[in-house]
Every structure is written in C-alpha cells, then in structure tokens.
Amino acid sequence: MSVNFEDIWGVLPFPAFVINRGNYFREANGAAEQMVQTSRKQMQRKTLSDVFGADSVVVDTARTARRTNGSLMQNNVDVALVDQAAQSCNVHIGVMGRDGDTLLLIIQPTGVAQKMSRSLTNMAAARSVAAMAAMLAHEIRNPLAGISGAAQLLGMSANDDDQELTDMIYQETKRIGDLVDRVEHFGDQRRVERKPTNIHDVLDRVCRAAKAGFAAHVNMSVDYDPSLPDVAGDSDQLQQVFQNLIKNSAESVEKLRGNITIRTSYNSGIKLAVAGSHTENLPIQIEISDNGRGIPDDLIADIFEPFVTSKANGSGLGLSLVSKIVTAHGGLIECSSSIGRTVFCVRLPVWRTPKEAK
Ligand SMILES: Nc1ncnc2c1ncn2[C@@H]1O[C@H](COP(=O)(O)OP(=O)(O)O)[C@@H](O)[C@H]1O
Numbered sequence: 001m002s003v004n005f006e007d008i009w010g011v012l013p014f015p016a017f018v019i020n021r022g023n024y025f026r027e028a029n030g031a032a033e034q035m036v037q038t039s040r041k042q043m044q045r046k047t048l049s050d051v052f053g054a055d056s057v058v059v060d061t062a063r064t065a066r067r068t069n070g071s072l073m074q075n076n077v078d079v080a081l082v083d084q085a086a087q088s089c090n091v092h093i094g095v096m097g098r099d100g101d102t103l104l105l106i107i108q109p110t111g112v113a114q115k116m117s118r119s120l121t122n123m124a125a126a127r128s129v130a131a132m133a134a135m136l137a138h139e140i141r142n143p144l145a146g147i148s149g150a151a152q153l154l155g156m157s158a159n160d161d162d163q164e165l166t167d168m169i170y171q172e173t174k175r176i177g178d179l180v181d182r183v184e185h186f187g188d189q190r191r192v193e194r195k196p197t198n199i200h201d202v203l204d205r206v207c208r209a210a211k212a213g214f215a216a217h218v219n220m221s222v223d224y225d226p227s228l229p230d231v232a233g234d235s236d237q238l239q240q241v242f243q244n245l246i247k248n249s250a251e252s253v254e255k256l257r258g259n260i261t262i263r264t265s266y267n268s269g270i271k272l273a274v275a276g277s278h279t280e281n282l283p284i285q286i287e288i289s290d291n292g293r294g295i296p297d298d299l300i301a302d303i304f305e306p307f308v309t310s311k312a313n314g315s316g317l318g319l320s321l322v323s324k325i326v327t328a329h330g331g332l333i334e335c336s337s338s339i340g341r342t343v344f345c346v347r348l349p350v351w352r353t354p355k356e357a358k
C-alpha cells in the first residue's frame, strides 16, 4: 500500500499545525480544527498569537525552536486558547524544511491520556479482583448458610438474653451474605451488550429506587437535556453505574440539607483516542453532583481502585465497578471534589447504527 501523507495528517489523533514564517498558520489537521473551533481556511488568516495568546507557552516554544533550529518538547504545560480555560498538554514543535522557518506544532492534551491509562489500569486490577471474588463468594456462602441456620434454630429454644445473641449472629451473617452478593456481582464478567439506550430512562429508574430507599432523606433534582440522543449502552449495567454514584452522594450529604443533582448535556468537543484503533466521540455527558462532605484528599487519587473506602462498613467496590463498566463502554469518568461540592462526570458514546459507524 502506498502511503498518502494527507491521510496520515488527517488521521493523527492530536491537533497538528504547520506554522509559516511570521507565525501564520499554513496547515491544520481535523483535530486542530476541532480544538480551535475554526476551519483550516480561516486559521490561515491568523497567527499563533491570535489563537493561543502572545504570551503563551506555544508562542514561546516556537520562538526558541526557530532560534535553536531544533525540535522541542514541553511536557505538562498549560495551553489555553484565547479567552478559554487552560488545559494541561504536551507541546511538540519541530523545525521543518531547510529554511528553518516552517514549524510543525503538535499539541497533545495530557489529561485525557493520563485518565485513559489510569482507567485501563483500574480495569486490570478489577479483573484480577473479580476472579478472586467469584472464588471467595462460592467458598463463603455454604458455611455461612450453615451458621445462619444454626443460629436461628438455637434462637428458638433460647431465653431472651441469649436470643439477643443468636439474633446478632443471624444479622451479622446476613451482612456478610450481602457483602458476598455484592462482591460476586462485581465478579460478574458479563460482556456489555451495547444497544440504543435512552439515558434518561436509566436515570429515572435509578432515581425512583433511590428515593424509595437509600436516598429517601435527600433532595434530588434533575436537569436533563431532552434532545440528547441515545447512548450506546447496556442499560442494566449503566443503571449500576448511576446507582453507585448516587448512593455514594447520598451517603456523603447531611441528613437535613443534602442535595443531589443529575444533569445531562451534549458536549461535542470530547474525543478519546482508543489505543491502536480509532477515536471515540464521547459527547453524552452525565454529571452527578452533591453538596456533601467531599472526598478526603488522601483518597481522591485512588477512589477508583478496588477496596478503597473511608466508610466503616464500606466495601470500596462501588467506584471500581463503576469505572470498570464505564471503561467497557468506551467511556470516561472524571471526578472533582471539594468540601460541599463533589461532581462525578460520566461521558459516553452516542449510539450509531452499524452502517453509520463505518
Ligand atoms: N460523592 C462522594 N462524596 C464524598 N466521598 C465520596 C463520594 N463518592 C465516593 N467517595 C469516596 O470514595 C470512597 C470509595 O467509594 P466506593 O468505591 O463506592 O466504596 P464505598 O462506598 O463502599 O466506600 C468512599 O468510601 C468515599 O470516601
């Protein structure tokens, strides 16, 4: 197969620009057009400073690259478009051609890359935990049923004081049983069956169950974008995702003034480069926010790992399961938290009929 450089240029998952003498844009690939939200033609009338700001690290790096006539890489620097929030990126500038004036600029947002590799690591950890969980659940359930049955039998002929104890044995074995169920659920290796799924139906089902149970004390409000298209998802598994997130929120808020908000929106700018294959668009955004105590600082980096919990009776499996399911959907989950405001944002792909997806 002969290689067409136009095709390579188009398929690059990161914004790439060719910069002229005088810092005018000469070329921009699709990802660059998307980043700057400007067509290549319009960009050709602009300079680096117009787009990134005169004192931006990009302009600075371009200057240094020209001066030293060499390629430069700046890792984890803040890059902002004029009037927009900065984003952490790796900026690569290479000098092209002999005149030393034409530059190739590639900008790779690091946030997404780091999150992606992190969620893949979480998934591997979740898988090994899952295998062990299935084995343990099996081994624990039988003796547990024996203990629980024996406690009930003893309770029948015990006096009141002793019955309190047999009740306790029964209650506690039930608690272990519930934990085993949850762990086993976690070990469930079902594939995600992606179908066109109305995310609002999923959220409504979770809300109803939440209001009737674990979130009865909380004020829940929704803010849906009614024009949202279907997601490509497995509704049972997505229900588990939001149930876990809302349960965590309900457990973090005060009894009296607890608020949980569920917001959906469409955000076309989010793309995820899936290693070795393609880029996935993740425009469907679901945010679960609460006004609770926030995630402890020393925990926040690890909350998606299994068994990480700050709760006396917590299993630490909720968010690990959430992350496993969202990743299996090709989606992304992010979290930000401070005292009084915690937001979990899930981004998912839109459903496309197999024909559209080609
Ligand atoms: N909305 C939230 N507000 C505050 N802390 C949270 C929230 N969601 C998760 N956390 C923190 O993350 C930890 C892990 O959550 P999870 O995996 O669901 O396990 P568990 O709920 O069993 O502790 C929790 O113990 C808690 O410290």
Ligand SMILES: [Mg+2]
Pocket: 244, 247, 248, 318, 319
């Ligand atoms: Mg939980």
